[in-house]
Amino acid sequence: MAGVSPGTVDRVIHQRNEVSPATRTRILKILKKTGYTPNLIAKSLASKKKYRIAALLPSASNDNPYWALPLKGVEKAIAEISDFNGSVDQYFFDLNNEASFIRVSDDLIKDPPDGILFPPVFPKSSLKIIQHLEAKQIPYVFIDSSLDDRNSLSYIGQDAMQSGFLAAKLICYGLRDRETILVINLARPEGIMHHLQKRQKGFISYFNTCRYDKKVRIDSLEIDLTQAGEPELHLDEYFIRNGEVRAIFVTSSKVHKIARYLKAYGKAQILLVGYDLIEENKVYLNDGTIDFLISQQPETQGYLGIMTLFRHLNRQNIPGPVQYSPIDIITAENINYYPYP
Amino acid sequence: MAGVSPGTVDRVIHQRNEVSPATRTRILKILKKTGYTPNLIAKSLASKKKYRIAALLPSASNDNPYWALPLKGVEKAIAEISDFNGSVDQYFFDLNNEASFIRVSDDLIKDPPDGILFPPVFPKSSLKIIQHLEAKQIPYVFIDSSLDDRNSLSYIGQDAMQSGFLAAKLICYGLRDRETILVINLARPEGIMHHLQKRQKGFISYFNTCRYDKKVRIDSLEIDLTQAGEPELHLDEYFIRNGEVRAIFVTSSKVHKIARYLKAYGKAQILLVGYDLIEENKVYLNDGTIDFLISQQPETQGYLGIMTLFRHLNRQNIPGPVQYSPIDIITAENINYYPYP
């Protein structure tokens, strides 16, 4: 239509400034008038450009089955982008071993990818790798938890404060007047701990809102599982020293460890709220020991993490610096319909 | 590798039997050995085959704002399949006017698409169009509600019974002993009504399970809004004749009409549970009049409806005859994170 070759049109579309202003504006006008949109299919078929993304995730050990979930989403994304010249290298580290994170991220930096997805569970070591990335202008996306004041392309995860706030609402809704709630924090690596503390903070803050109209007592308990292994002793000790507890809020996916205790010691009637749809938790949700699980579509998080990077590399629009996951409320009655689709 | 032209390879891949058995097996062997998978990108770029899907949906009038939601998902699917030679024709009818459905579906049949998505809200008229479709072997997918004993390619929507069951759990959880629950059904077209009755049935059935440990009285009220317009008078009458009500379950997205009444008449402290994230409901959820909304990712339903048809037409695997949507529990505390993404 402009009387020029496809090559020239291509040049103005991709803003390679080797075109005379005259033809440039002429082509631009026609592009706008005809509402041209590139055919992504043809584009990727013709293009030699390949994008390599790295996913740096905690390995899903017995101790951390949760991380199998985001991985599923990553794999879905891989299947989707592989026809479009996209690939993903997977790197795994041990959530209980910062050295393993450092080792793997050093590996990764040696052969720099075009973008990287990872949860900054080890803040210091994460900062180190981020410096490398920013020096080389490699975009990175945070998943699960975030690091303040960093120029990540996006953070994909839950609004931790608000999820705690919601947990408090759920518990309060079932509470009578003058009962005791216990908040349990099971210690984890620093970056995650920070995340869990936000959940706790949100939980506590609920009781300052006008929606809350009952008198409650709130206790809290911090148990370091990296040392002791299982929480039994700590709980025994707590229950001996203190009176009745009506509800327990556990700030992490390790709620099944508390559930096991409650069930074994005839305390299953205590309201129990925790996080994440891992198998261990599903069992206790179905038998009524756990009353509510708060979930966050971890599969979708993994999927969106990769897709966000891939779209950015292909100069497509991405959602922006924060992509909050939903705060799904899961009960024995609706669990069968998650995840979806 | 087989010393034949690409045309011949194409013939064996697509099982057009114009190939000698000898070369056929030779090519097949190489295909298997090299692990050939077709490049879908190239395939759709080269293919002249275009698939036309029809979406036959209720128009999203002021009376039925809900239907704007599945439409969003349909539009997302359109954007996605348009590069792959897929298109969607949209047809709209009036939910309060079966004649409009008949008219539009007659139109549609005159120019038969390759597949069709619609909610069978008018069972009789739906059966009629289905007969045409089955005669012509045109696949169809149900969205929102279903029709028993029909050979739809898939049903995409909620498990209505179970969503009512969940609603009962939520209400019971906040109830004291010996209180009254009112179930309100706001009459709709037959096919939808059938759906709402399933919700009611699921709700009632909860009180026969072992999880339920309180004494309650359950009332029900059926109000035909197609006649009266607004529910005010019916509710006045009910409240005059009956005692205290502690909780109300409305089986549809019209819960905002009940919320407006409760708020206006100083009854906002009554627990109120209903369906769907339409704007009218969000207002009352945020101000506390509505306590829980049950949602079902209608955008995803519309999206999956189109994608299911498109994948089927392209001979890709599809999920099967029933794709249940999640039964999302929405409160004032988590509403901001839906829909996602």
Place this chain on the structure above:
DNA sequence: CTGAAAGCGCTTACAG
């Protein structure tokens, strides 16, 4: 039964 050629809508050197 089989091959040769054109084309889908782009990108990518290369030549001028």
Place this chain on the structure above:
DNA sequence: CTGAAAGCGCTTACAG
């Protein structure tokens, strides 16, 4: 600054 040509991995007539 611009054009002509080849090619991405397929499909689609057409010819024999």
